[in-house]
Amino acid sequence: MKKFNSDYYSPMFSERRKRAGLVMLMAGFVFACSTALYLPKESTRISKEDLREMQKGRVAYINKCGSCHSLFLPEKYTPGQWKAQVERMATKAHLTSLEEEEILKYVTKNDSSLFGSHISPVERK
Secondary structure (H helix, E strand, O other), rough: OOOOHHHHHHHHHHHHHHHHHHHHHHHHHHHHHHHOOOOOOOOOOHHHHHHHHHHHHHHHHHHHHHHOOOOHHHOOOHHHHHHHHHHHOOOOOOOHHHHHHHHHHHHHHOOOOHHHHOOOOOOOO
């Protein structure tokens, strides 16, 4: 049986393995966090236009908000608290007014009291 020779492997190899492991760990963390967030789906309670806005809001929430800090599950705060948080963070995150509205629709699950919409909010599960 061959004996393992550690001199055979260069230090570069171990650095590559460390980097690859770190990248995989970070990718797993990002994936785990983003999959915990609900994905808006088609429903009789929400219009297709609002659904598209909520889906765009989810992407913006993950990309814009998640680029600076951990993401919170939408259920963590009330719609009023989300509105205050999104308004407060909009300038820091360089959100357009459209992105701000889409994110707010996503995290509040399209709560009609915030938007004056005749469409009911998405059913919370």
